[in-house]
Amino acid sequence: MPLVAITRILRFNAAHRVYNPALSDAENDRLFGKCNNPNWHGHNYTLEVTVEGEVDPKTGYVIDLGDLKRVAERELIVHLDHKNLNLDVPFMSGTIPTTENLVVACWRILAPKVAPARLAKLRLWETENHYVDYEGR
Amino acid sequence: MPLVAITRILRFNAAHRVYNPALSDAENDRLFGKCNNPNWHGHNYTLEVTVEGEVDPKTGYVIDLGDLKRVAERELIVHLDHKNLNLDVPFMSGTIPTTENLVVACWRILAPKVAPARLAKLRLWETENHYVDYEGR
């Protein structure tokens, strides 16, 4: 059967502060600038979840998109949406909440949950001008 | 001379919490739900600034767009971008930071600064699914 990738796009809104508590205030300011505002700032994040698999001849689907959406919402979105990435999200605890670290954390949670499809890529947009891609490497 | 409206789009990222300190926690929860997260959440805001005026025959412009951008950045964006709307923004002090209240506050600051053009409309997007419009009425 053909190998097809299917992508579902989800959204969440969150606050964060980018800083490393192991560093001095001056070093944090130098490294993170306005992203280090102690009173937080926030974003509308967009997450593209791509899974890959053979097309099931019975359904014509790689995966039921409703199922994929429900898994991503249950495992990721409810923990991220309208939250503070530094304070409210258990799986980001102890991690600098950059887009890079966030996409890797999302991968680790979601990858075991989409079988028999395979998680192939996560793309996470933080603003309309930048995004990160992670493929589990 | 023809009367033309010209719109410049600007963006900022901010954190906020939607709640009314005069109300009980239970009432705030009932009214504002997840927008009332005490640890904040945030958005990528998009602001469309529309000014109207006659076209200047010397320049073919209603207003120099670079000037309009600089005014909007100086008066609004530097005070809002990477900030907390509840804690960091003097002109939002004492105001519930809903999109409605924010667009009205932006109008009051910007309207006197765009002469001889006239501020005609502000459109403020909080997410890709909703926006508010204010025309100074």
Place this chain on the structure above:
Amino acid sequence: MPLVAITRILRFNAAHRVYNPALSDAENDRLFGKCNNPNWHGHNYTLEVTVEGEVDPKTGYVIDLGDLKRVAERELIVHLDHKNLNLDVPFMSGTIPTTENLVVACWRILAPKVAPARLAKLRLWETENHYVDYEGR
């Protein structure tokens, strides 16, 4: 209090055939071309619902956006989404399902349901290249 307009965007996917049963096949072909395919075609519709009102000082809202979304979904979207506009939608019965007629029908249903706010405009996109606006006139 300031008068602000707030817009919520909703989406639905539907099939339709544009034709007038009172006319001959030849006249329908002449008027509607490929939109008259007897086996139907379809669209991803996007509906922008704009209501206007004074900002409530208790909430900072014109209307609770969650309420507006629920009303629009209950009154419009559940009747339109994944439906055939010619066959499945009671409020389009006997009407040629053009974008123009659809936006007017949506207005008539939704306008009485958004009080104390006032329905100010509906914008309905049928493709990314065209949309209709209706303000109840």
Place this chain on the structure above:
Amino acid sequence: MPLVAITRILRFNAAHRVYNPALSDAENDRLFGKCNNPNWHGHNYTLEVTVEGEVDPKTGYVIDLGDLKRVAERELIVHLDHKNLNLDVPFMSGTIPTTENLVVACWRILAPKVAPARLAKLRLWETENHYVDYEGR
């Protein structure tokens, strides 16, 4: 019959130089900056053409969108697309090719051609960050 506005979006790509030949080089540089590059620059323009009228009960249309597209292409787009606004476009001759002047010129050509509908608005985007609106006033 209900009064509905319908908008068709069209696109064209053009080169231009923003300068006023009646002014000195220094004054042009001061007024127009990098837009005054003597070797030209260019844009992907997007034009939203809005006409308004009563819905025809025979067709459910304000205007046949195919007709509107053909009129706008014949009157405007073929004269603008892949052209130089300063050198190639008769109806821009002697005019500084700002977005403001261009939208007014387009209005004057198109307004008499859309009867029995009425040209209600032109919106012209020059970049994704700014646009002008003209309603014939």
Place this chain on the structure above:
Amino acid sequence: MPLVAITRILRFNAAHRVYNPALSDAENDRLFGKCNNPNWHGHNYTLEVTVEGEVDPKTGYVIDLGDLKRVAERELIVHLDHKNLNLDVPFMSGTIPTTENLVVACWRILAPKVAPARLAKLRLWETENHYVDYEGR
């Protein structure tokens, strides 16, 4: 010569019903939910056609984009646009018209037609929230 990929985006509007005629009505309802509406529903599809090849030093092109567009329109779009994917499209006959099956069918038709370039990827959007990718594997 450098190996570059070039992508042309095309659009079509179609109706479909997602169901498997070999299964019972109850099983179809369980598998396909509202996508199984017997009176059809529809979408605005967006197809991204990516071909890859060396840049021709004579033209600076991998392929003439006008040629690529004409091939894709002749082979795919005219058979899909304003059609019913279940009833009107010969190359989808006997196939459940999911996005996955549709993108594979498009690949099989288009891949032999773009030489000397090589068809590298098809991306097919069914809504703004999901898309499928196929690379011929």
Place this chain on the structure above:
Amino acid sequence: MPLVAITRILRFNAAHRVYNPALSDAENDRLFGKCNNPNWHGHNYTLEVTVEGEVDPKTGYVIDLGDLKRVAERELIVHLDHKNLNLDVPFMSGTIPTTENLVVACWRILAPKVAPARLAKLRLWETENHYVDYEGR
């Protein structure tokens, strides 16, 4: 450490003429059609710059996005924005300014400047309907 790709999007507006000075006028017309307008035309270009690297545990970054933006602006955008690709851009001299040739030229300039990250992909949009990808092969 995880290997993540991060993409920054930049924009520039430029004029160009697509033609090969080594060919006759007739041959240029045949090959390039309206893109060969001797008075130029232009575009709003969008450039997606993707770099790849391990996430730095000290910052949570692959690269500081502000640094990446400054490098891309200094090396590419200031030389391209509001310029004529045939006349004003030293690194395009002697090259037919197609999107393919432009993306390869941008790669050659930018690739040595993003260490220790690695330039992984450039995507260059010339219109909203087509783009090219180059990965340095």
